[in-house]
Amino acid sequence: MAFISSGYDPKQPMKDRITDIGPKHYQEFLPPVLKKNYGKWLYHEILEPGILMHKAESGDEVYTIRVGSPRLMGVQTIREMCEIADKHCGGHLRWTTRNNVEFMVDSKDKVAPLKEDLLSRKHDGGSFKFPIGGTGAGMTNIIHTQGWVHCHTAATDASGTVKAVMDDLFEEFTHMRLPAQLRVSMACCVNMCGAVHCSDIGFVGYHRKPPIIDHNVLDQICEVPLAVAACPTAAIRPTKVDMPDGTKVNSVAIKNERCMFCGNCYTMCPALPLSDGKGGDGLIIMVGGKVSNRISNPKFSKVVVDFVPNEPPRWPTLVKKVRQIVDAYSKGAHKYERLGEWAERIGWERFFEVCDLEFTWHLIDDFRDPAYETWRQTTNFKF
Amino acid sequence: MAKHKTPLLDELEKGPWPSFVSDIKREAESRAKNEKGVEYQIPVDVCDDLLGVLELSYNDGETHWKHGGIVGVFGYGGGVIGRYCDAPEQFPGVAHFHTVRVNQPSGLYYTTDFLNKLCDLWEFRGSGLTNMHGSTGDIVWLGTTTPQLEEIFYELTHKLDTDLGGSGSNLRTPACCLGKSRCEYACIDAQDLCHDLTNEYQDFLHRPAFPYKFKFKMDGCPNGCVASIARSDLSFIGLWKDNIRIDQKAVKAYIGGEIPPNGGAHSGRDWGKFDIQKEIIDLCPTKCMWMEGDTLKINDKECNHCMHCINAMPRALRIGEDTGCAMLLGAKAPILDGAQMGTLVVPFIKCEAPYTEIKDLIEKLFEFWMEEGKNRERIGETMKRVGLYKILQVLEVEVDARVVQEPRTNPYIFWKEEEVPGGWDRQIADYRSRHKM
Numbered sequence: 005m006a007f008i009s010s011g012y013d014p015k016q017p018m019k020d021r022i023t024d025i026g027p028k029h030y031q032e033f034l035p036p037v038l039k040k041n042y043g044k045w046l047y048h049e050i051l052e053p054g055i056l057m058h059k060a061e062s063g064d065e066v067y068t069i070r071v072g073s074p075r076l077m078g079v080q081t082i083r084e085m086c087e088i089a090d091k092h093c094g095g096h097l098r099w100t101t102r103n104n105v106e107f108m109v110d111s112k113d114k115v116a117p118l119k120e121d122l123l124s125r126k127h128d129g130g131s132f133k134f135p136i137g138g139t140g141a142g143m144t145n146i147i148h149t150q151g152w153v154h155c156h157t158a159a160t161d162a163s164g165t166v167k168a169v170m171d172d173l174f175e176e177f178t179h180m181r182l183p184a185q186l187r188v189s190m191a192c193c194v195n196m197c198g199a200v201h202c203s204d205i206g207f208v209g210y211h212r213k214p215p216i217i218d219h220n221v222l223d224q225i226c227e228v229p230l231a232v233a234a235c236p237t238a239a240i241r242p243t244k245v246d247m248p249d250g251t252k253v254n255s256v257a258i259k260n261e262r263c264m265f266c267g268n269c270y271t272m273c274p275a276l277p278l279s280d281g282k283g284g285d286g287l288i289i290m291v292g293g294k295v296s297n298r299i300s301n302p303k304f305s306k307v308v309v310d311f312v313p314n315e316p317p318r319w320p321t322l323v324k325k326v327r328q329i330v331d332a333y334s335k336g337a338h339k340y341e342r343l344g345e346w347a348e349r350i351g352w353e354r355f356f357e358v359c360d361l362e363f364t365w366h367l368i369d370d371f372r373d374p375a376y377e378t379w380r381q382t383t384n385f386k387f
Numbered sequence: 388m389a390k391h392k393t394p395l396l397d398e399l400e401k402g403p404w405p406s407f408v409s410d411i412k413r414e415a416e417s418r419a420k421n422e423k424g425v426e427y428q429i430p431v432d433v434c435d436d437l438l439g440v441l442e443l444s445y446n447d448g449e450t451h452w453k454h455g456g457i458v459g460v461f462g463y464g465g466g467v468i469g470r471y472c473d474a475p476e477q478f479p480g481v482a483h484f485h486t487v488r489v490n491q492p493s494g495l496y497y498t499t500d501f502l503n504k505l506c507d508l509w510e511f512r513g514s515g516l517t518n519m520h521g522s523t524g525d526i527v528w529l530g531t532t533t534p535q536l537e538e539i540f541y542e543l544t545h546k547l548d549t550d551l552g553g554s555g556s557n558l559r560t561p562a563c564c565l566g567k568s569r570c571e572y573a574c575i576d577a578q579d580l581c582h583d584l585t586n587e588y589q590d591f592l593h594r595p596a597f598p599y600k601f602k603f604k605m606d607g608c609p610n611g612c613v614a615s616i617a618r619s620d621l622s623f624i625g626l627w628k629d630n631i632r633i634d635q636k637a638v639k640a641y642i643g644g645e646i647p648p649n650g651g652a653h654s655g656r657d658w659g660k661f662d663i664q665k666e667i668i669d670l671c672p673t674k675c676m677w678m679e680g681d682t683l684k685i686n687d688k689e690c691n692h693c694m695h696c697i698n699a700m701p702r703a704l705r706i707g708e709d710t711g712c713a714m715l716l717g718a719k720a721p722i723l724d725g726a727q728m729g730t731l732v733v734p735f736i737k738c739e740a741p742y743t744e745i746k747d748l749i750e751k752l753f754e755f756w757m758e759e760g761k762n763r764e765r766i767g768e769t770m771k772r773v774g775l776y777k778i779l780q781v782l783e784v785e786v787d788a789r790v791v792q793e794p795r796t797n798p799y800i801f802w803k804e805e806e807v808p809g810g811w812d813r814q815i816a817d818y819r820s821r822h823k824m
Contacts, residue, residue: 129400281448
């Protein structure tokens with residue numbers, strides 16, 4: 005493996021240096037039919053799950069086939085998508101904000117061969133490479149974070165939990181039979197790198213044990229004041245510790261009962277790890293969030309399951325609980341009603357009943373001022 | 388032949404949904420075979436070792452990635468995130484496994500030519516594994532070694548005419564919905580605004596000058612497909628100010644059942660015949676619609692642009708023609724002080740290149756936040772600390788009832804001295820002349 009230089013000369017880093025040029029201009033990438041009708045679209049129709057038709061003022065039509073993706077993908081898969089786009093779509097394709105891939109063609113007769121081609125491709129392990137769906141009153145791809153594949157604060161895996169849940173809810177991706185769209189999101193820790201805090205259903209990895217303090221290295225690799233300041237509940241204070249070898253080191257002490265396991269201290273100080281594979285780490289399930297302004301205001305998701313254990317490789321408890329929620333919603337909600345709107349209409353007390361979920365002490369908010377807004381100040385409740 | 392046994396991960400090759408395990412294995416196999424004779428610049432078995440370390444995590448329920456470390460390209464303070472494995476002896480291929488964020492084109496459209504070139508570069512100098520895309524929007528490249536970083540940057544800028552995205556206490560790579568390129572609802576050219584602001588603020592994207600991260604996101608309409616209202620420090624949401632355009636002929640066609648409602652989005656279940664009263668008029672949050680005979684009427688002054696009627700009858704109803712955007716400030720995920728939704732600071736502003744008025748507001752905001760924001764405090768948290776009142780003063784915008792959900796419930800108003808006749812300076816002798824002790 006010989007090192008090959010691209011032309012960069014480390015002795016003269018400024019020589020020919022190009023910086024701050026930004027991304028390529030999006031207009032270079034638009035399929036001709038989109039470029040021609042930019043800003044002049046009249047309406048759209050969803051012809052079948054995963055297949056959209058957009059009509060322009062000019063009369064032009066563009067047909068889009070949307071397929072799911074695991075988000076994490078190798079260049080071999082991207083090259084295969086390119087090959088498909090070259091064969092059917094004049095060399096253009098796009099991704100959606102929920103990690104689907106869209107193949108677009110400019111006439112209806114090109115749809116069937118494209119569809120057939122996409123569905124014919126499977127991985128050696130048997131899964132679809134390009135399942136078609138993700139539109140309308142159904143479920144689209146679960147957006148997710150890195151998990152154990154690449155993140156240092158992950159309390160669970162992201163790709164694995166998503167794969168397990170998507171396998172179970174696959175039919176909701178390929179159909180449009182729910183009351184409204186169902187946006188599911190996954191984040192592998194409470195940093196929530198995806199928009200889990202405003203999704204119809206979200207599952208979030210989290211820790212339940214305070215950090216372990218690595219007194220041996222803390223003072224060498226952390227700024228103690230930053231670690232102290234990082235804690236939102238003032239659980240961390242500076243201290244000196246007598247080590248077994250008789251030396252005294254600068255370190256921190258933690259009031260465990262104040263810890264809400266956010267992991268911010270670990271982000272500021274790697275000598276304070278929280279991860280725990282022996283029952284501490286797992287997931288919570290949140291529901292009822294949305295970002296759309298449609299009919300009702302955007303809403304935050306609410307925690308409805310306080311703990312689901314990490315059960316790799318297929319997280320059966322998580323899958324089961326998510327399924328319970330989806331089934332109850334599908335059965336109970338009105339047409340156009342988002343999950344959170346439905347829960348508000350029937351009342352959260354009824355929500356727990358119909359979803360067969362247990363309401364526990366942990367679901368009463370006790371974190372700072374906004375908690376007050378979530379307690380009931382009325383006798384308008386249901387038995 | 389796989390390098391590591393992965394019995395747990397192999398379970399995730401089953402089932403219909405695209406398997407990321409199969410995908411990584413495919414990449415591992417391709418590198419092992421190396422049919423094209425690529426002179427890989429990082430270990431050939433990087434993908435095998437990633438599967439190995441992931442299997443280890445599946446066994447013991449804990450991540451095996453170490454905390455960051457400072458790596459990057461010369462002159463930039465963002466765009467690359469250091470990542471090291473904590474079991475390098477077992478998995479030398481991923482001992483160094485840094486992330487590269489590549490600035491995505493607005494709307495996430497690509498030509499196969501450009502994508503293939505990106506693939507060539509990443510296969511040659513990295514793991515070949517990507518996220519398409521990261522949560523913020525970037526093309527994310529997973530896993531390379533430090534000596535490759537400058538080389539990757541050089542090739543990106545010299546040969547692919549593209550740049551790194553943001554990370555750290557920087558402006559993060561702005562993101563938008565697909566806007567006018569393929570959506571009839573777009574009230575603003577979200578792609579153009581995104582591209583323009585990305586280029587305008589390159590310095591903030593690549594050099595940490597802020598207390599913490601800052602995100603711009605642009606949604607063409609209140610449907611919010613890029614979730615700007617929940618995920619961006621400064622959110623732009625397209626709106627119209629005038630009337631919804633009605634095609635009464637199409638309204639009749641919806642009523643008659645010739646056109647399926649909601650673009651056909653509900654076709655997977657029998658919901659019964661379309662009922663305009665029940666499905667549109669009664670669901671209108673402001674109740675500003677009614678039928679007169681077979682004509683649909685809208686009192687547009689009372690419309691709050693929720694989009695429901697337009698979404699449900701896209702062939703009959705269109706957004707108005709006097710378009711612009713609202714600007715909302717301070718959305719973020721829960722960490723640390725709880726989740727925040729964007730707060731409306733500018734109800735309506737025209738949104739046309741060169742976006743001078745918008746940039747003027749952005750610059751006032753940046754200047755204030757860089758001065759007043761605490762370390763690791765998002766602008767939404769700064770806003771909570773100093774108050775919306777202060778932020779509106781910083782922006783020098785006119786205040787009106789649109790920026791609040793309701794007026795205050797307490798009368799503890801911080802009157803300023805200059806607002807009160809005679810000021811605050813009073814003499815006790817004068818007071819005592821009227822009131823004896």
